[in-house]
Amino acid sequence: MRITLTSAEIRELLDAPPLELPTYVSPLLNLANRFAAGTRPKVVGQMSELIQQFGGRSLEDWAAWYQEEHPEAIAEAVRRIRDKLSEFRLVIDNITAEMIELWVKDLVLVKTFIGLKFQEAILKKVAEAMRLDYALASPEQEARGIDGLVGEHEVSIKPSSWKDQVVKRENLPGVLIYYRKTDNGLEIEFEPEHFRAS
Numbered sequence: 001m002r003i004t005l006t007s008a009e010i011r012e013l014l015d016a017p018p019l020e021l022p023t024y025v026s027p028l029l030n031l032a033n034r035f036a037a038g039t040r041p042k043v044v045g046q047m048s049e050l051i052q053q054f055g056g057r058s059l060e061d062w063a064a065w066y067q068e069e070h071p072e073a074i075a076e077a078v079r080r081i082r083d084k085l086s087e088f089r090l091v092i093d094n095i096t097a098e099m100i101e102l103w104v105k106d107l108v109l110v111k112t113f114i115g116l117k118f119q120e121a122i123l124k125k126v127a128e129a130m131r132l133d134y135a136l137a138s139p140e141q142e143a144r145g146i147d148g149l150v151g152e153h154e155v156s157i158k159p160s161s162w163k164d165q166v167v168k169r170e171n172l173p174g175v176l177i178y179y180r181k182t183d184n185g186l187e188i189e190f191e192p193e194h195f196r197a198s
Helices: 007-013 025-036 047-053 059-069 073-093 097-130 139-143 160-164 166-170
Strands: 134-136 148-150 153-159 175-182 185-189
Touching: 025 073, 047 059, 097 134, 097 148, 097 153, 097 175, 097 185, 153 160, 160 175
Parallel strands: 153 175
Antiparallel strands: 134 148, 148 153, 175 185
């Protein structure tokens, strides 16, 4: 049996009142908090540990216990978020139509292109590291699961989550190159000796 609980049902089951804010307030506060780091552990404490230390059962008990243990935390989080919102106001008032157009073009044109064509960047980087040429796969090679060539070696480029999936890995032709998306771009992993073998 599988049962689904919605966020609203969880709140109701735990006697937590729903948060009712005007439109756009909650996403703006979330964004400001992300930049302000207002609810990070160094400000409000490590919640996963604190909830384990808490001995009560109700929301009211938790609120009283937490505020006794961390009497300044909520006020500090509010101050940080409020300060960040003040910075947002200054920025928002200075956003021009040209800035919006540049942003939209970057998202629609540049980031879409990069997101869909990043395999070529991986091929170039690996080829550069191995001091070899690279080429994109032909339609026939693509049909066989090949993404390109580094030197004379056919390669398949896959997310790093494929490394643990032996069945999928055994069915892939060519040298395997794995990638993992990071906050700053991509982390690429491959075995250099596979490109040295003839």
